[in-house]
Structure formats: structure tokens, C-alpha cells
Amino acid sequence: MKNGLVMLLALALCATTALAHQGVKNPAVMARMHGMKQISDNVKMLGTMAKGQIAFDAATAQNAARAIARHSAESVALFTAPETDPKSxxxxxxxxxxxxxSAKARDLETLANDLANTLNSLDDVKAAMKPLGASCKACHSVYRD
Known part of the structure; x- marks a missing residue:
């Protein structure tokens, strides 16, 4: 049940993100949105794998976790300047x-890097969804409209 809720939240985030990008004029804000979308897309891919909608593939799961880590690390630099846009x-x-x-972004980076080394089975991916969702929520609940 909880994994299903995490999956639903991840899918809703993806849909919201796609709509949010329309009309963004500030290139710094667009770069931030793009980075966050990359994280979202990779979480979504892991979620569809966890739900059995796509076949488990260790290399694909590990690459998704690495991408989440990479974009999490980049997000600190992308948010350093207080750039604004009406669509932000x-x-x-x-x-x-x-x-x-920054600490929350680093926590997600660390978690995703750890997962990249341990996603060796479908059960590993399923178990990863709860901490991934919690890490995303920890930041979004405070820092995102």
C-alpha cells in the first residue's frame, strides 16, 4: 500500500513537472527544472520497474540511481543563485x-549512490522506493510549491 502511494506521488510529480516547464523564461530556472525532471524521470523508471510494468534490469536500475545521484549533486549549484520566474x-x-x-540534496545523492551499488534484484528496487520517496518528500514539502 505504501509503495503504491509513493508510486502515485512520483507519477503525479512527473505530470506536474511537464506542465510546469511551459512558458519558463529564466534560463537558470529552466535548468533547475530540467535537473529536477531528470531526477523525477529516473525515480519514475524505478517505480515502473518496482510495480512490474517494465522488466527488472539491474544495469538499468543502477544507472537510474546514478542519474538521480548526479542530478541531486548538481541541484545545489543550480539553486545557489536566487533566480525567479513566475513558473518556478x-x-x-x-x-x-x-x-x-543543500544537506537534503546531498542526502538524496548519498542514498542514490548507495542504491546504485545495491540494486541487484527486483526486491532491491521495491525496497528502494520508500526511502527515495521519503527523501524527495523531505525536500519538496519545505522547498517546493
């Missing part, structure tokens, strides 16, 4: 609490 979903609190935001 970033809350201003990111810049007033940047150390916490």
Missing part, C-alpha cells in the same frame, strides 16, 4: 535555509 515552483525559503536545502 521553488519557494524563497530555499535561499534563507540553503544549508538545509
Amino acid at each position: 515552483e521553488a519557494r524563497e525559503v530555499i535561499w534563507t535555509e540553503f544549508d538545509d536545502f
Whole structure:
């Protein structure tokens, strides 16, 4: 049940992200949105694998985790400047609490790097969805509209 909720949230995030990109004028905000979409797309891929909608493939799962880690690491630099755009979903609190935001991004990076080395079975992918979802939610609940 909880894995299903995490999957539903990940899919909703993907749909929302696609719509949010339309009309963005600030290139820095667009770069941030693109990086977050890459994370979302890779979480979604792991989710569809966990649900059995696509076949388990260790290399694909591990590559998705590596991509999540890479884009998480890049997100700190992408958010350093307090760039805005009417389409941005970033809350201003990111810049007033940047150390916490950065720590959450590093936590996701560490988690994803660890997963990249341990996603060797479908059960591993299924078990990974809860901590991945919790890590995403920890940041989004505070820093994203």
C-alpha cells in the first residue's frame, strides 16, 4: 500500500513537472527544472520497474540511481543563485535555509549512490522506493510549491 502511494506521488510529480516547464523564461530556472525532471524521470523508471510494468534490469536500475545521484549533486549549484520566474515552483525559503536545502540534496545523492551499488534484484528496487520517496518528500514539502 505504501509503495503504491509513493508510486502515485512520483507519477503525479512527473505530470506536474511537464506542465510546469511551459512558458519558463529564466534560463537558470529552466535548468533547475530540467535537473529536477531528470531526477523525477529516473525515480519514475524505478517505480515502473518496482510495480512490474517494465522488466527488472539491474544495469538499468543502477544507472537510474546514478542519474538521480548526479542530478541531486548538481541541484545545489543550480539553486545557489536566487533566480525567479513566475513558473518556478521553488519557494524563497530555499535561499534563507540553503544549508538545509543543500544537506537534503546531498542526502538524496548519498542514498542514490548507495542504491546504485545495491540494486541487484527486483526486491532491491521495491525496497528502494520508500526511502527515495521519503527523501524527495523531505525536500519538496519545505522547498517546493
